[in-house]
Amino acid sequence: MCGIAGVWNVKDAFSVLHDVLLGLQHRGQESVGVVVDGFKTIKGKGLVDTVLTEDRWEDAEKGIGHVRYSTAGSLEDIQPIVAFTRKGRLAIAHNGNIPNGEKWIEMLKEKGAVFQSSLDSEVFLHLISMSEGDLKESIVKALKKVPLAYSLLILHEEFLAAARDPYGVRPLFYGKYGDGIVVASEDAALKAIGVEDIEEVPSGTVVFFSNKGTETVRFSKKEKRFCSFEFIYFARPDSHFLDQSVHIARYRMGEELYRENPIEADVVVPVLDSGLSGAMGFSSASGIPLDIGLMRNRYVGRSFIMPVDREKIVKKKLVPIEDVVSGKRVVVIDDSIVRGTTMGIIVKILREAGAKEVHVGIHSPPVRFPCFYGIDTARKKELVAGERAVEEVKKIVNADSLFYLSLEGLKRAIGRSELCVACFSGEYLHE
Amino acid sequence: MCGIAGVWNVKDAFSVLHDVLLGLQHRGQESVGVVVDGFKTIKGKGLVDTVLTEDRWEDAEKGIGHVRYSTAGSLEDIQPIVAFTRKGRLAIAHNGNIPNGEKWIEMLKEKGAVFQSSLDSEVFLHLISMSEGDLKESIVKALKKVPLAYSLLILHEEFLAAARDPYGVRPLFYGKYGDGIVVASEDAALKAIGVEDIEEVPSGTVVFFSNKGTETVRFSKKEKRFCSFEFIYFARPDSHFLDQSVHIARYRMGEELYRENPIEADVVVPVLDSGLSGAMGFSSASGIPLDIGLMRNRYVGRSFIMPVDREKIVKKKLVPIEDVVSGKRVVVIDDSIVRGTTMGIIVKILREAGAKEVHVGIHSPPVRFPCFYGIDTARKKELVAGERAVEEVKKIVNADSLFYLSLEGLKRAIGRSELCVACFSGEYLHE
Amino acid sequence: MCGIAGVWNVKDAFSVLHDVLLGLQHRGQESVGVVVDGFKTIKGKGLVDTVLTEDRWEDAEKGIGHVRYSTAGSLEDIQPIVAFTRKGRLAIAHNGNIPNGEKWIEMLKEKGAVFQSSLDSEVFLHLISMSEGDLKESIVKALKKVPLAYSLLILHEEFLAAARDPYGVRPLFYGKYGDGIVVASEDAALKAIGVEDIEEVPSGTVVFFSNKGTETVRFSKKEKRFCSFEFIYFARPDSHFLDQSVHIARYRMGEELYRENPIEADVVVPVLDSGLSGAMGFSSASGIPLDIGLMRNRYVGRSFIMPVDREKIVKKKLVPIEDVVSGKRVVVIDDSIVRGTTMGIIVKILREAGAKEVHVGIHSPPVRFPCFYGIDTARKKELVAGERAVEEVKKIVNADSLFYLSLEGLKRAIGRSELCVACFSGEYLHE
Amino acid sequence: MCGIAGVWNVKDAFSVLHDVLLGLQHRGQESVGVVVDGFKTIKGKGLVDTVLTEDRWEDAEKGIGHVRYSTAGSLEDIQPIVAFTRKGRLAIAHNGNIPNGEKWIEMLKEKGAVFQSSLDSEVFLHLISMSEGDLKESIVKALKKVPLAYSLLILHEEFLAAARDPYGVRPLFYGKYGDGIVVASEDAALKAIGVEDIEEVPSGTVVFFSNKGTETVRFSKKEKRFCSFEFIYFARPDSHFLDQSVHIARYRMGEELYRENPIEADVVVPVLDSGLSGAMGFSSASGIPLDIGLMRNRYVGRSFIMPVDREKIVKKKLVPIEDVVSGKRVVVIDDSIVRGTTMGIIVKILREAGAKEVHVGIHSPPVRFPCFYGIDTARKKELVAGERAVEEVKKIVNADSLFYLSLEGLKRAIGRSELCVACFSGEYLHE
Numbered sequence A, B, C, D: 001m002c003g004i005a006g007v008w009n010v011k012d013a014f015s016v017l018h019d020v021l022l023g024l025q026h027r028g029q030e031s032v033g034v035v036v037d038g039f040k041t042i043k044g045k046g047l048v049d050t051v052l053t054e055d056r057w058e059d060a061e062k063g064i065g066h067v068r069y070s071t072a073g074s075l076e077d078i079q080p081i082v083a084f085t086r087k088g089r090l091a092i093a094h095n096g097n098i099p100n101g102e103k104w105i106e107m108l109k110e111k112g113a114v115f116q117s118s119l120d121s122e123v124f125l126h127l128i129s130m131s132e133g134d135l136k137e138s139i140v141k142a143l144k145k146v147p148l149a150y151s152l153l154i155l156h157e158e159f160l161a162a163a164r165d166p167y168g169v170r171p172l173f174y175g176k177y178g179d180g181i182v183v184a185s186e187d188a189a190l191k192a193i194g195v196e197d198i199e200e201v202p203s204g205t206v207v208f209f210s211n212k213g214t215e216t217v218r219f220s221k222k223e224k225r226f227c228s229f230e231f232i233y234f235a236r237p238d239s240h241f242l243d244q245s246v247h248i249a250r251y252r253m254g255e256e257l258y259r260e261n262p263i264e265a266d267v268v269v270p271v272l273d274s275g276l277s278g279a280m281g282f283s284s285a286s287g288i289p290l291d292i293g294l295m296r297n298r299y300v301g302r303s304f305i306m307p308v309d310r311e312k313i314v315k316k317k318l319v320p321i322e323d324v325v326s327g328k329r330v331v332v333i334d335d336s337i338v339r340g341t342t343m344g345i346i347v348k349i350l351r352e353a354g355a356k357e358v359h360v361g362i363h364s365p366p367v368r369f370p371c372f373y374g375i376d377t378a379r380k381k382e383l384v385a386g387e388r389a390v391e392e393v394k395k396i397v398n399a400d401s402l403f404y405l406s407l408e409g410l411k412r413a414i415g416r417s418e419l420c421v422a423c424f425s426g427e428y429l430h431e
């Protein structure tokens, strides 16, 4: 759960990286880093505008950057990673996860490799350094070795490389900006600064941007399998994947959800922000009016006084508007349920605010399996729907009814088939 | 356009002030200040969490704070203001504006008064210092002299005073927090930290909180006239005034707007964030589905690369989702039009995104007169509806149709009559 | 115990103020402030280069600044002070102390004056505001009212005023810098940035620097009485007062001290830094070699681990070099003894390091009376020599012998007669 | 030109590292870093108290730290360096230089090694990772491979290792602190915080400090050759090496210098600060009085307005006191001459201040050869005495006479023979 950005031959590269990473901030709020010309590195914990401040500005024309969802603590574990190898000096930024990454790391250490971090991302650097051939050849060889999941940026003095794994699990886009190139995890972050002619980096492909032009190397012929969870929850609603708008996909998930589960109710209440698009679709399909029954307190993350108790935290974040829900049959719409704790509290808040009935609609299927490809559900050992029937989950969250979207409904809503749905179906790509 | 907060006899007063001011951040983003025990002062330009950082934390049990909308520049002009008088040491925080404030200031300077800032708020300090009698009497005398508009907090070693002008134009609430008291401009900011037994400071009244208890002095018998613009635009949607929910009032403004202006269209598009509540009401009343046709880029204020051109700024902030509006008859809903520039650009963006028709619905009446009571429309010399008929404004913003809510409709939606509507009607309170 | 600086019509006024205040840093380390064009104010606790950082840089051509020795705590008590009066906007920076300052303040408050700080410096602002006549006349009238002690800078939009009390107790110098003027407490701070044609502001005089030229108003005919303690201890050794070098004066104090007290010893050990110049003179006059018997730990003020115990603090600051003092008859030379505590510990350290004899030579007379004119000995209620004979003090500091310089010897060393010596003689200027 | 520090089993390890590094600040002002428990890393450019601020404080009981003289620019090049190897996680801090370090680096890269910095210090990490055996064995093997010059600290979860190269070129000391151990480049930095039982890490030895006790491994039998330049210039005057006080050694160098070069003059003027100890010795031996003819402006490094012209920079730093030198025969004493530029300007300043004659005495021999062992004279390609006779250097600096201390005189003054003097004699240790 990270976002990456790169620029080549662009005026004020630091500012551009800042703005693009700001546009990817939702993909990771724990740490930020950029590496620019001369491999100058600016890194820190926290948000983009806390770390990439004006007084740390560097004159630059190229660079890569990274926002990270969660970091183990030390400064070293912030990407990008810089390295000196016999093939030259490199910096790398990685979105995704290598299944069994620790095994790769152990194997390389046994050969005497010295790692500077605990990140599986560093595997690529050692594979490149150990490969025979010139640098570009070595990069292609290294990429061929690691099956998935990665969207990868490599900065070298003479080029910027943007690579995507054989399945294209994680997103990656690039486009023109003045005489140069900007690369980013989501197209919306590119559009926001005025990047033009935006294209996807194809799956199984590495694109080298240099002053001599653009060189594209396709190194794998696998079939595309893009992460459906990016559509459901992770990406910005104004982004597009597989030429499909994320907001529209979510809106349709809401519509499909109603079609599969026609229900009578007085008001549709979104779990802000991630449930809003779906709730609009649900409201439009059902004709049940949409209203803000739970106000979202945007500043909650910055409060000094925070309850330890999880229920109080959620209550601080989601404030009910009693007049909206009191005495009503409420359908609350959210994108997904992972552990179920939050949803249980939401139902409780709505009941305490006087809701007559609370129905929970989820515009994706039950998450039953961990993700090994870079979405952090794996850490959540206890997926509430992991071993349970929907009826049981309903009881746990204490809803009057609970309904999910079917896998078919999800695919219909997205309108695309080249999808990974492993966390719903258990059919992994790497086995 | 400011927010104020006060605490008395509260553990970790600094943290409480931080959190309450955070909850009032929408009332002012230019500067923040707090004064706590021993009149220790922490002030700065920028946002609450930029200024009131942990390393500036002070041990304290009482204090007042202020967030300010726009500041002339120097450190002195950040509230609260601290002063040493023969009646003791005082700090003051003021929300509101004194009509003809400069005349008051000139008059006092002629008497030899030395001001430490250019704020009309300082007038209260000199009036108190010049009055005969003990400190509390002097405060009451000073308040009686200034007709309006103020919600005021005064910190003294022995008490915290919370006062509201005779009309109660600006809001002010207080409640219990542990063994102490917390005061704030909006109840939602109190609720967010768990304040209980929340009450309004009545108009024309000053409440003294001290270790001996609470003393209430009513110093004026005027009729209440609360700012309707707080309902329409300025306040948080989860706040309440005159026992009415702001969100619900806006939702009803949207409903009334449709009732007064029934129109056919394919999609209702809110101008986020301020137009969302009204747009929901409009959608619910009309049955026209609501959709996000303009995504709001939340990070726009923190970008490094900002166009100078106003149109480009708005375009950066409001990104159209073409699939939502293309080929559609769009009703765009916003709370108000001030100068009209933004709305003109919004219409343009929607047309460029393929909207077939663009109708503009405003859930308040035309703003025709400047406000002298603390809402910053006065600075905007050119109110687009100041001298123009609605039909002319429609042409300026280039809408297919433009419709406002009537003054009656507004009052019906709010459901209260003790309102100031001077900026719509021109009937001022102070003449 | 403060330093003041001013600039008029100078490019990069912020940088100039920064550098001049840096050169006056020894006069005050507790807080710093500057006020520049448009009365922009930058203030903070701590050292010049901690407060006047590059990111707080302001474009400016004029301004005043202040370094303060000790501050009561709140941000308001940092100079310069800015005020709005009927005569216009003013900023003031003050070095010195008004005897019975509190009485002046009380008297003004009784007239209804509102003070923004607890500093007696603010008295000048109220006197100016209350005086009849134009601003310059009012300034002269105000200065006439306050007998002493002040070196004062007043910034107005149209001029910079530099004033010195009738006795010229505190120093003040100015000179040319490009097309403009720079003013400072010590000439060495002016020389360091290349100021030319340096002159003293005469005592009992105010000089107005404006774009129309320089206007000098002598408002008092009192005889000059410059603080001898500036020569002895407070000023930089490379400064000059009454056309006499401070270092040379101290060197001669050391010579005179030996002449008045010929003693036999093996090594002369200075108490660094303030005792070095005098110790050199003593060594030269006596032929006893000078050596560093006590190394000064410059970083002591910034340590994280600090003993609370005063002896341990001094031991951390002054480290003996045993080979220098062991088995030797040591004469330790310092500029003055105030409370005597430090000197007692120094003697102890030297004895513990093996000194056979420890003789203490002080190159000024015993401090017997408090200073009311701006040197902070008053706070030290217990002047060790206040009520005691030298023999008794000797016992308290446990020296083998203790000798001071006579008042005559001090005057001979300085070679000037227009001196205040009240803290030695008790003959105050203001009674 | 660096300083290193380590702590093991010490309360508030962060504070201790801060204070010890503060005491080593003179060994490097460009960057600072510490690594503490859990390999938490705090690094930054600038001074100790700018980087190791309270808000970056970490709870810790062990750690290592480093101050660096000059850094190429990027964050990666700040020590300590942290690495993950098959032998576990390590951090390393290195003082010294490996002659032909680039060759070592190239050789390791050819084997596929990935470096995280451009520092030769990283060589140790790769040698350890590639060695067979357990971690301690691997460390000893690695140390045996690199001939010189290093004082090295290695932090592992279970021990702190302190190693010194076979010649003991760079200093390293340790002692008891509470129940734990503190290690530092100089004993004075240990003494300042109260470390007891201070001992040198012997040359050719590594000491492992762990919770099981102290284990000492001597891995080389070479003869000791400690850097004489540490005595002459680099170390603090209150430090001791080979049981000799640095200040006393310098004082004696001054005495020897006079004995070898008896000269008639009126005043001895030290080049502060490094020339002071020697000048005292010179004054004592000659009977010529010592005086401050050149005041040192301590704040010069923090000025905002800095001339580009080298002469003006030196003039800003060293201000002549005319009354001290005017009309006099001056002997100026400094520790060494490297490029000669500064000394040329000093002579000029003294002449401009009226000195009748300027004689230059240097209390060490001419620096004729670059240092490859960690003192940064190598970068100064143009050693003024590299290819020139003393007479020629005298002309370049424009002195009336110039005299150096002989190599024999230097050794006599230090009173020890286990010295490296390669930069004077050209007899290197590593050839």
Ligand SMILES: Nc1ncnc2c1ncn2[C@@H]1O[C@H](COP(=O)(O)OP(=O)(O)O)[C@@H](O)[C@H]1O
Pocket: A233, A271, A274, A334, A335, A336, A337, A338, A339, A340, A341, A342, A343, A344, A375, A376, A377
């Ligand atoms: N992989 C994920 N990691 C973190 N949050 C997620 C993830 N996937 C979805 N979410 C968001 O977090 C919410 C998870 O809700 P839920 O499982 O009920 O609560 P919780 O995980 O806090 O117990 C969803 O509404 C969704 O918006």
Ligand SMILES: Nc1ncnc2c1ncn2[C@@H]1O[C@H](COP(=O)(O)OP(=O)(O)O)[C@@H](O)[C@H]1O
Pocket: B233, B271, B274, B334, B335, B336, B337, B338, B339, B340, B341, B342, B343, B344, B375, B376, B377
């Ligand atoms: N007093 C006010 N000051 C600032 N913004 C306001 C004020 N009142 C309303 N607003 C908000 O600003 C918007 C004003 O829009 P508009 O007049 O079209 O643009 P602009 O003032 O930028 O030309 C409204 O939608 C409303 O949300």
Ligand SMILES: Nc1ncnc2c1ncn2[C@@H]1O[C@H](COP(=O)(O)OP(=O)(O)O)[C@@H](O)[C@H]1O
Pocket: C233, C271, C274, C334, C335, C336, C337, C338, C339, C340, C341, C342, C343, C344, C375, C376, C377
């Ligand atoms: N007014 C003053 N305030 C603070 N320090 C002073 C003052 N006058 C002199 N000093 C310096 O402080 C030292 C005072 O020494 P002493 O009286 O022995 O110790 P202490 O005041 O710490 O007990 C003097 O050596 C002198 O350098």
Ligand SMILES: Nc1ncnc2c1ncn2[C@@H]1O[C@H](COP(=O)(O)OP(=O)(O)O)[C@@H](O)[C@H]1O
Pocket: D233, D271, D274, D334, D335, D336, D337, D338, D339, D340, D341, D342, D343, D344, D375, D376, D377
């Ligand atoms: N290796 C070194 N690196 C930096 N400064 C040194 C070194 N050795 C000595 N110095 C100090 O710097 C001064 C060098 O003076 P000099 O050679 O005259 O000037 P410069 O090197 O600036 O031209 C010496 O007085 C000494 O104090």
Ligand code: SF4
Pocket: A169, A226, A227, A228, A229, A230, A370, A371, A372, A373, A374, A375, A420, A421, A422, A423, A424
């Ligand atoms: S397993 Fe789920 S979250 Fe992971 S990549 Fe596949 S669809 Fe996305």
Ligand code: SF4
Pocket: B169, B226, B227, B228, B229, B230, B370, B371, B372, B373, B374, B375, B420, B421, B422, B423, B424
């Ligand atoms: S004039 Fe308008 S904005 Fe001002 S107080 Fe009255 S209603 Fe509010």
Ligand code: SF4
Pocket: C169, C226, C227, C228, C229, C230, C370, C371, C372, C373, C374, C375, C420, C421, C422, C423, C424
């Ligand atoms: S009393 Fe002493 S310290 Fe004060 S001004 Fe006079 S000489 Fe200076």
Ligand code: SF4
Pocket: D169, D226, D227, D228, D229, D230, D370, D371, D372, D373, D374, D375, D420, D421, D422, D423, D424
């Ligand atoms: S060559 Fe000179 S500077 Fe280098 S280690 Fe030897 S004595 Fe020291």
Ligand SMILES: [Mg+2]
Pocket: A271, A272, A273, A274, A275, A334, A335
């Ligand atoms: Mg969610």
Ligand SMILES: [Mg+2]
Pocket: B271, B272, B273, B274, B275, B334, B335
């Ligand atoms: Mg708006």
Ligand SMILES: [Mg+2]
Pocket: C271, C272, C273, C274, C275, C334, C335
């Ligand atoms: Mg002293």
Ligand SMILES: [Mg+2]
Pocket: D271, D272, D273, D274, D275, D334, D335
């Ligand atoms: Mg030197």
